[in-house]
Amino acid sequence: MTDAGAAADCARFAPPDERIRPGDAAHYVPGQPDMWVFVLVEALIFASYFVIYMLHRVQDPALYLRSQERLNAGLGVTNTLILLVSSWFMARCVQSSRERRYDVAFRQVLFTMVLGLLFIGFKLIDWSRMVSEGLELSTNEFFSFYYFLTAIHVLHVLIGFVFLIVAAYQLRSPLRRSQEIVETCATYWHMVDFLWVMIFALLYVIR
């Protein structure tokens, strides 16, 4: 599908006062631009964490490799797939809401939430298994980074639930249904997803 096609489609389904016009599809920022400013700041903060992690990793790669063997990579992959699917539901939710199929969109945001809860559930299982094996925040440098990065990420997931609830609340009643707010919430949720993709690569799979 080309961009022009997408724009035409958007125009067909969009209400008359919608900001999308066939011609300016290439100039359309999804959601509030304010959220994108936030995403940029968060991306920079996390980038600094990742660079600091890498700087420490190269000083003692043997320790990091040895510690990585103790991680449950299967659970890491599962969680990555869960977040990807949740993101997919959220992206579809934005589409459905744009096409004014609000009931479908509402169901999709609920699925997103369920998958988010599943992600946190697996994370808790992972943490409790590691703690029971004696691997804690202060065990060594790698596990400090591991617990720190995953915990800060889970904190973002928890904040993400607030955004998902806002989106669900918007979709629920015909009195609200602001497409802009739904897109803003979706943007936050996808940020949580792509940050996890980097965390997954850096903690679980690089050698």
Place this chain on the structure above:
Amino acid sequence: MRAVAVQAAPVLPSGLFERLAWHWRYNPKLEFWIAWYSMVFFYNLFGVVFVGMTRVMPPPQPWWDTPRVVQWFNDNHNGLLVGFGIIFLVSGLTAACNALIGYSMRRMSVSRAFAYSYIAIYSVSALPGMLLTAIALTVGAMRPERDPELIYWLYDMGFMCFVGTMGIFLIGTLVWMIAILIDKNRVLPKWFGYLNICNLITEFVVATSWVFKKGVFAWNGAIAFWVDTAVFAVYTVAFIYLLRKMIKREDFGDGPLPA
């Protein structure tokens, strides 16, 4: 009975003192500007004292042994005592900053409860934010002949109070964030509302300094101190600028004062 006869403001004169006198007499936004300049003055002074005079920022090492800590106090003896004396003197200016922020919430389409809880929370913020630190380090520097173990304890108290006190700023920031995001009067932009999330998360990040004495999560670590301080600096500069914009936008005219 109480209303003062309306006086037309004369044109702004030239010359610094004449201008200041004119503003004092006729500027309808004088109350705002007093609070705003107090805030700017305070944050600048805070930077000068904490970075330049007392050497508390960037913080010294948490893993130093006792003699090294005593030496740190001896090296900075006068800087600590004079610097924190200044901080003791001007600590009340934080109230001006909080008042301005509280006012921004009163202009929003939110309950007064937001402004009141912010002012209530932040009226004690100076205590964990800087005064406990200043008291502990002042007492540490005051008597170089004190038992080194006690100086060491005061050192820990000073820096952990500085870096590791979180709740007031966490909940205060949360209150302001919610107010900005649900506000319909567009008093402050939404991106700043979201930026509050970043500031709020730094308060979670610094909790690691209670666990680590070395490395990136210690009280002078790259993550627990440097990244957090960078976020806080961006946040502070942003709100100082946005509050200025808010004041400029206020339209009071120059009519008679309310009785």
Place this chain on the structure above:
Amino acid sequence: MNRDDGELLLFWLVPVLGVTWLVAFLVFPGFVHPMSPTMSAEQVAAFYRDPENLPRIRYSMVVFNWFCIALIPFVSLIVMQIRRMSHRTPILQYCYLGCLTGGPVLFFIANLFWLLAAFRPERRPELTQMFNDLAWVTFTGQVGFLVAQCVFLALAIFLDRQARPVFKSWVAHFNLLIAAALAPASFVALFLTGPIAWDGFLSFWVRNSAIALWIVVMTLVLGKNIYERRREAGIAR
């Protein structure tokens, strides 16, 4: 009972509490002849161990612990006066409100350090001395909120531009004078002897008399305002 009667109750608390503050101040043996910062750790420990002193330290500080926070309702009455002033914004009122907890709460912390020092005077003398230092530095040096409070009130009075201002302008000048008298005490830790030291002329005598004078004068002008307002309201009724 109407709204203003409640204010009267808060107002008449002040003289009653003022007496307890004065009594507690005189009972504490460290205030009558202010303790010298040059005392050695052993001397400080001996001061707290002295069976003459120990009960007086404990009971006076317990009384302060009960009643020092009671300054806040009094200062809240001043906030009510600022509210009546002819300002364009509530900013100065908020500034004043933000300062109001700082002073008493910091005194409260100094009070805790004194009580802790007196709790186990048999402790190592160095520890007792450290608590004593923390108490005196917190008590003497923490004038920032009081200074700011005086300056904000002075500004509020100056900007109260109406035919009959709430406070006369001498009250503003008086508050600025008090602020100036309090200011030197913030550098208390810089010297162990001389006027700035915590038993010195500026940091002890001038600072504490200024606070006492401020409470007395502000009580009087506040009382005058409250009663005048009631009288006027009575005539109007």
Place this chain on the structure above:
Amino acid sequence: MTATSERRLLTILLVLSAITLISWWIGAQHGQGEFRLNGPVTFGVLLIATVKVRLIIGEFMEARHAPRLLRRVADAWLALLVSSLLAIYFIGAGFHT
């Protein structure tokens, strides 16, 4: 519209999942016993992560319809991050071989 955009999003999801599994597979032990320092694996894994992040931003977040500035900033962030990570990794690895 519905069908095309649904199909497009589904394709993206399948691609993302598939390369996630691939990156897991190339990072696995492959019967070697213990993890070793491995430049090509790290390079491959970070490259796959880059592709994934770019797909999420472009497709799920719909940045491909966004103004050029936004796309440029997103790409610049990603490029800067991954190239500094790789640079640190390979310069650091030089000291350990």
